[in-house]
Amino acid sequence: MRRAVLPCLALWLAAASAAGQAAAPAAPPPPAAPPPYQGQMLRLAELLGALHYLRGLCGAADASAYRERMTALIEGEAPDEARKALLAGAFNRGYRTFQQTYRSCNASADATIRAYLDEGGRIARDIGARYAN
Template identity: 55%
Template sequence: MRFSSFLTVRRLRVGAVAPMLVVAFLAAGNARAADPPYDAPLVRLAEILGALHYLRPLCGATEPSLWRDQMEALVMAEAPSPERRARLTAAFNQGYSGFAALYRSCTPAAVAAIDRYLDEGARLTREVTTRYGGDVAPQR
């Protein structure tokens, strides 16, 4: 699947979204500097994944661990320092708990939030891979 197809994904085709998030950030590489230049968008993406992990099942999606699994894959691909790992995990948990504190059932606002986060995740992924995809070589 081409990366550009990520942009056309909506709620009904969410299965195509999650693998593209990981592929996109894998393509960006995993620099070993204290904070890579794409760290802020990556932290925001972690928060989005946490929100989707809570909201998607709340609104009837049958993918109970998809977004958490994608977060795990992203962290494994990054191989972050303990501090960065904690920051990414905290962002994921913040995205999850922020919606868990407010929503007990699926509402039109929850559906709108899902759509917004899918769009923002696509935008962040596109921007990071476009800007940093060829500049940073993965180190293993």
């Protein structure tokens, strides 16, 4: 009798284990690790948002170019939805920060534009030099 119980018990455990595995939903794939330059990309996106606002405020004809550059940056990175949201959020944060601060173009806005153009150029060169193929 004892010999008949052990194989039955083993079969039952195997069947229960297989049923439990079949019923368990598949785990979603882990999110892709962010690239090593993600912090720099977020800062660049924030600068683009600020420049989009400030250049428009100061009447520059190229104000919309910064939004177009942001679109190209997102498309070029081909991020998943989470990274796309991070980059877009940084752009919007840069835009809104200066929208709340500046109501008209002045010397301070001009100085910020120059500083942000310089910083953005440095970031772009650094990313290109370190991570471009």
